[in-house]
Amino acid sequence: MSGAVWSYSENESVSNEVASAAADVAKGASAEPVVLEIGAVRAGVRAPGAKLLLKGPATSDVPPEVAAEAIAKASKQLQPAAILIGATRYGREIASRLAVKLTVGCLSEVSKLSADGNALAGERNAFAGKVVAKVSCALPAIATVKVGYYAAVESAGTAVTESDVGQVNPLVKVVSREKKAAGAVDLRSAKVIVSAGRGVKKKEDLPMLEELAREMHGALGCSRPLSSDLGWLPEEHHIGLTGVTVKPDLYLALGISGQLQHTAGMKDSKVVAAVNTDKDAPIFQASDYGIVGDLYQIVPAIRKALASRR
Amino acid sequence: MRIAVCVKHAVDETELKIDSGGKPLLSGATSRMSTFDKNAVEEGLRLKAAHQGEVVIFTVGPSDSKKTMKEALAMGADKGVLVTADTTSIDTMRTASLLAAAIKKAGPFDVVLCSEGSSDTYSGQVPPMLGEMLGAAFTGYARKLEVNGQTARVERSLEDSLEVVEAPLPVVASVVSEINEPRYPTLIQIMQAGKKPLEELNGDQLQPAGAYRQASVVSMSAQQSARKHVMIEGSPDEAAAKLVEALIREGVLSK
Numbered sequence: 001m002s003g004a005v006w007s008y009s010e011n012e013s014v015s016n017e018v019a020s021a022a023a024d025v026a027k028g029a030s031a032e033p034v035v036l037e038i039g040a041v042r043a044g045v046r047a048p049g050a051k052l053l054l055k056g057p058a059t060s061d062v063p064p065e066v067a068a069e070a071i072a073k074a075s076k077q078l079q080p081a082a083i084l085i086g087a088t089r090y091g092r093e094i095a096s097r098l099a100v101k102l103t104v105g106c107l108s109e110v111s112k113l114s115a116d117g118n119a120l121a122g123e124r125n126a127f128a129g130k131v132v133a134k135v136s137c138a139l140p141a142i143a144t145v146k147v148g149y150y151a152a153v154e155s156a157g158t159a160v161t162e163s164d165v166g167q168v169n170p171l172v173k174v175v176s177r178e179k180k181a182a183g184a185v186d187l188r189s190a191k192v193i194v195s196a197g198r199g200v201k202k203k204e205d206l207p208m209l210e211e212l213a214r215e216m217h218g219a220l221g222c223s224r225p226l227s228s229d230l231g232w233l234p235e236e237h238h239i240g241l242t243g244v245t246v247k248p249d250l251y252l253a254l255g256i257s258g259q260l261q262h263t264a265g266m267k268d269s270k271v272v273a274a275v276n277t278d279k280d281a282p283i284f285q286a287s288d289y290g291i292v293g294d295l296y297q298i299v300p301a302i303r304k305a306l307a308s309r310r
Numbered sequence: 311m312r313i314a315v316c317v318k319h320a321v322d323e324t325e326l327k328i329d330s331g332g333k334p335l336l337s338g339a340t341s342r343m344s345t346f347d348k349n350a351v352e353e354g355l356r357l358k359a360a361h362q363g364e365v366v367i368f369t370v371g372p373s374d375s376k377k378t379m380k381e382a383l384a385m386g387a388d389k390g391v392l393v394t395a396d397t398t399s400i401d402t403m404r405t406a407s408l409l410a411a412a413i414k415k416a417g418p419f420d421v422v423l424c425s426e427g428s429s430d431t432y433s434g435q436v437p438p439m440l441g442e443m444l445g446a447a448f449t450g451y452a453r454k455l456e457v458n459g460q461t462a463r464v465e466r467s468l469e470d471s472l473e474v475v476e477a478p479l480p481v482v483a484s485v486v487s488e489i490n491e492p493r494y495p496t497l498i499q500i501m502q503a504g505k506k507p508l509e510e511l512n513g514d515q516l517q518p519a520g521a522y523r524q525a526s527v528v529s530m531s532a533q534q535s536a537r538k539h540v541m542i543e544g545s546p547d548e549a550a551a552k553l554v555e556a557l558i559r560e561g562v563l564s565k
């Protein structure tokens with residue numbers, strides 16, 4: 001492999017993760033990792049390697065349609081060997097559009113990326129995490145990088161080069177954007193995660209779990225129905241295949257059945273404990289410690305046990 | 311209004327068996343409609359109820375996919391187009407290009423619906439690729455979709471925000487599961503679905519493979535997991551105290 005390995009995400013912290021992936025791929029190959037910025041250089045993107053600023057599109061807001069067009073234009077000019085994009089909801093669109101624009105193969109949701117001769121190689125979950133698949137695509141190639149797998153690499157200011165890609169006129173117009181209910185936690189760096197499932201009967205009961213999380217110096221996560229169907233927590237709080245992947249020291253699942261799509265996002269936790277009223281709930285198969293019981297009784301009891309140790 | 315819905319016949323992960331060597335037994339595995347595609351079909355039926363027209367189901371897959379397509383027809387779709395291809399060996403680009411070719415052939419369509427991601431591979435790539443290939447507006451992760459005249463208004467669910475966007479028709483959209491509650495077909499609908507038109511096209515004839523190197527799966531193995539499976543007994547207070555003790559012993563709880 002030779003040439004550059006580009007990385008991009010519209011999200012600053014994911015951008016740092018993808019930059020680490022690009023550095024991994026570049027290492028061992030005679031390639032150079034390059035972090036893409038569109039419109040403006042972001043201070044929060046502290047990536048290893050050089051930065052390439054794509055100028056032309058407006059600076060404040062880069063929708064996926066615009067990002068894809070900008071990256072495609074630069075790519076036709078500069079011919080990178082590989083382009084890595086963070087697998088966020090925007091990112092999947094960017095990568096897919098790029099693949100079509102450039103007629104280049106595209107891997108999805110990959111971790112453990114490397115350059116393998118003339119190909120980009122990696123691993124991904126298949127069948128809701130029941131199976132691990134080794135995947136590969138001949139260069140030049142594109143991949144969406146699984147969020148939550150790579151640690152950001154701290155690095156000092158890097159050289160910035162620029163490329164003018166001109167204006168892009170998207171078909172899709174953003175009318176408004178509204179933040180979902182605030183969630184200040186960063187699940188990916190939390191050492192302890194207390195995670196809520198449909199066993200929690202109403203939104204008003206979440207503070208009890210939040211308190212427990214705080215007392216354990218951890219953060220509150222949830223299963224998909226709580227963020228998606230019920231809207232009790234932002235989407236970025238849900239753990240699993242379609243949400244975040246976490247690997248805390250302790251994952252405490254409360255009222256979560258443990259379907260494959262959920263466990264796909266927490267199976268690499270160091271210790272897993274679960275509370276569920278159903279003794280046959282699959283979550284117990286994915287746990288080190290299990291209590292068959294009602295979370296409304298067990299959670300207060302755990303808080304009491306913690307308090308008595310202080 | 312003409313509405314296309316892309317529906318995948320996906321391997322049922324809950325039924326998938328693993329052999330003694332740790333390899334998934336894909337040949338002979340049970341498949342069924344990709345979970346969230348039911349929401350895409352439902353949304354297509356809702357658009358038809360509001361605007362008249364027809365709903366056409368598109369599937370790329372083996373002949374066995376007809377089972378899944380008939381389910382969509384039983385829900386209320388009008389007809390189906392199956393593009394035969396071996397979905398275990400083609401990538402998202404090839405899948406999208408076959409869908410695009412079939413949709414163009416049967417088109418034009420005002421709205422093309424997919425789900426956010428298929429339940430077996432979850433790549434979320436086919437829908438935006440399709441938008442790009444059809445030269446249509448694309449908007450992903452729709453949790454609400456309305457069409458007024460020649461404009462679609464979509465509420466997109468992003469990680470930390472809700473975004474409202476407008477796009478001119480034709481539009482390709484992927485939906486999330488909270489957009490609706492899919493209906494269950496009645497027995498009569500299931501019986502009638504067999505009589506609805508279901509066209510079959512050969513993938514290689516419809517559209518020869520493109521001039522790029524496909525992404526491929528090199529090997530697969532079962533996910534390894536080694537957990538202790540200790541069940542803690544006793545009253546809530548006793549169980550909680552034992553759990554806290556165990557977690558401190560493991561060194562995962564600071565006192």
Ligand SMILES: Cc1cc2nc3c(=O)[nH]c(=O)nc-3n(C[C@H](O)[C@H](O)[C@H](O)COP(=O)(O)OP(=O)(O)OC[C@H]3O[C@@H](n4cnc5c(N)ncnc54)[C@H](O)[C@@H]3O)c2cc1C
Binds near residue numbers: 199255
């Ligand atoms: C393509 C796809 C992707 C998906 N991605 C994700 C994902 O990323 N993350 C995710 O979480 N899900 C995902 N899902 C959904 C997943 O399949 C499950 O439906 C979901 O995880 C179930 O959430 P749950 O365990 O909270 O709810 P349920 O399955 O309803 O389980 C609730 C559990 O709570 C227990 N319970 C009830 N009352 C109590 C009580 N008082 N005390 C203790 N226990 C109690 C019940 O016994 C039950 O086990 C996905 C699905 C698909 C098809």
Ligand SMILES: Nc1ncnc2c1ncn2[C@@H]1O[C@H](COP(=O)(O)O)[C@@H](O)[C@H]1O
Binds near residue numbers: 317
């Ligand atoms: N083989 C297929 N046939 C029909 N539609 C598909 C196929 N593969 C993917 N799709 C559509 O694209 C969506 C996302 O799939 P994926 O990109 O595989 O995650 C699915 O929910 C379907 O709507």
